[in-house]
Amino acid sequence: MRLAFALLYLLAVSPAYAEQGDRMKGAALADQGRNGVPACRSCHGDKGIGDGSGAFPRLTGQLGFYLYKQLKDFAAGTRPSPVMSPIASALSDREMQDVAAYYSAVQGPFFPLPILDAKLAQRGGMISAAGIPERNVPACIACHGPAASGMQPSFPYLAGQYAPYLEYQLDQFRLNRRQNSPLNVMNDIAARMTEEDMRAVSEYLAAVRPPDLSRIGASSTGPASPYAGAPLATYQSTR
Amino acid sequence: MRRAALLLGLALGAASVANARAPDLAQGRAVALGGGAGDQQACAACHGADGAGVMPIYPRLAGQAAFYLYKQLLDFRSGERESAVMGPIARRLTPREMEDVAGFYAAARAHYSPPADADGAQLQQGGTLAASGSEERGIPPCANCHGQAGRGMPPSFPYLAGQSKDYLAGQLAAFRNGSRRNDPLDVMRRIAGQLDTSDVSALAAYFAHVYPPARIQ
Numbered sequence: 001m002r003l004a005f006a007l008l009y010l011l012a013v014s015p016a017y018a019e020q021g022d023r024m025k026g027a028a029l030a031d032q033g034r035n036g037v038p039a040c041r042s043c044h045g046d047k048g049i050g051d052g053s054g055a056f057p058r059l060t061g062q063l064g065f066y067l068y069k070q071l072k073d074f075a076a077g078t079r080p081s082p083v084m085s086p087i088a089s090a091l092s093d094r095e096m097q098d099v100a101a102y103y104s105a106v107q108g109p110f111f112p113l114p115i116l117d118a119k120l121a122q123r124g125g126m127i128s129a130a131g132i133p134e135r136n137v138p139a140c141i142a143c144h145g146p147a148a149s150g151m152q153p154s155f156p157y158l159a160g161q162y163a164p165y166l167e168y169q170l171d172q173f174r175l176n177r178r179q180n181s182p183l184n185v186m187n188d189i190a191a192r193m194t195e196e197d198m199r200a201v202s203e204y205l206a207a208v209r210p211p212d213l214s215r216i217g218a219s220s221t222g223p224a225s226p227y228a229g230a231p232l233a234t235y236q237s238t239r
Numbered sequence: 240m241r242r243a244a245l246l247l248g249l250a251l252g253a254a255s256v257a258n259a260r261a262p263d264l265a266q267g268r269a270v271a272l273g274g275g276a277g278d279q280q281a282c283a284a285c286h287g288a289d290g291a292g293v294m295p296i297y298p299r300l301a302g303q304a305a306f307y308l309y310k311q312l313l314d315f316r317s318g319e320r321e322s323a324v325m326g327p328i329a330r331r332l333t334p335r336e337m338e339d340v341a342g343f344y345a346a347a348r349a350h351y352s353p354p355a356d357a358d359g360a361q362l363q364q365g366g367t368l369a370a371s372g373s374e375e376r377g378i379p380p381c382a383n384c385h386g387q388a389g390r391g392m393p394p395s396f397p398y399l400a401g402q403s404k405d406y407l408a409g410q411l412a413a414f415r416n417g418s419r420r421n422d423p424l425d426v427m428r429r430i431a432g433q434l435d436t437s438d439v440s441a442l443a444a445y446f447a448h449v450y451p452p453a454r455i456q
Contacts, residue, residue, distance in 0.1 A: 042370045
């Protein structure tokens with residue numbers, strides 16, 4: 001029954017959603033907020049790139065339906081957050097669609113990465129690509145797409161997401177505080193992971209730079225840039 | 240609170256304009272490396288030649304607002320900001336040397352590597368307090384004065400982003416217990432008085448992880 005609902009929800013809501021969000025209105029809300037709603041930008045940064053800390057997730061180019069659904073879930077309480085729940089509750093459905101449409105369409109740079117522990121990264125890379133077979137942990141890329149760069153409409157990109165945020169969310173799933181993944185599949189997965197697994201896969205995923213899929217096939221001059229968006233130097237000089 | 244901050248900004252802005260001689264960066268560099276006329280300890284010994292700070296207890300100076308740095312040196316000298324280390328050093332510097340060395344570190348670029356330990360829950364607690372404060376506890380957002388994500392508001396409000404965690408926690412504790420008293424209009428003492436110890440460590444951890452401004456414009 002729950003499965004049927006989940007599928008219906010995904011199939012019915014997402015195509016309709018995609019055409020409805022108004023990016024311009026979403027951009028205004030994201031940058032300025034409105035009475036009773038703080039600007040998304042004040043925590044999530046310019047164009048949703050965050051502030052480098054990992055306290056707040058990167059929203060830049062995240063799947064629109066995923067973002068919209070998170071806002072719905074923050075408001076409904078299936079993804080409880082002392083910060084986001086009151087904000088989401090103050091948003092209209094229309095505003096949620098607008099702001100999700102804006103962030104899904106925007107591009108932005110990445111902050112430079114700290115030096116990665118190679119052993120940890122390798123462990124994380126294995127979990128992402130192959131899972132942990134002996135503990136029934138599936139590969140991240142099975143649902144989150146090649147290079148964990150997201151799978152429409154529901155599976156968010158993880159590549160380039162902040163490590164502390166990813167680790168924290170895995171822990172929230174493990175503790176069953178976050179209960180908004182389809183069929184609670186993330187809760188089951190996180191429950192089978194150790195703290196060390198979570199840290200390894202989070203650090204690894206944070207270091208993956210998603211291929212710029214829009215450029216693949218668009219040019220015959222060579223492979224696509226491994227970095228989506230402009231380098232940070234551009235970000236600083238133009239802001 | 241907001242009005243006080245505005246007045247404060249105006250007052251400090253005016254003070255900084257009075258201090259408008261362009262700093263001599265070469266002279267500032269000489270002072271940083273220990274060549275001041277008063278034979279003072281080299282700033283670089285603790286703060287690094289590039290201002291990154293050589294140990295977590297020493298603050299990062301690279302790219303910090305020049306007027307803020309200059310004012311801190313004046314306050315160390317007068318004792319308004321007490322420090323057994325910085326007091327004697329500042330008393331050996333001339334005001335001109337202070338200007339020059341402040342200008343030197345304000346212009347410096349330094350590498351940044353975030354502290355290794357990052358607790359997502361703690362970062363979120365600190366980040367939320369930094370961005371939106373707490374209305375019921377009377378804590379204004381840090382971002383109001385220190386800029387978005389603590390990237391600084393020159394000339395008077397220092398950046399916090401990328402600053403050493405230990406240093407930030409130490410200063411908040413010092414404002415909280417009143418041992419640091421050089422904040423204009425008691426603003427930081429009043430704010431820090433509303434923070435509990437978990438807020439202090441969360442804020443310090445959060446700001447230490449924010450990517451610092453590459454350069455103060």
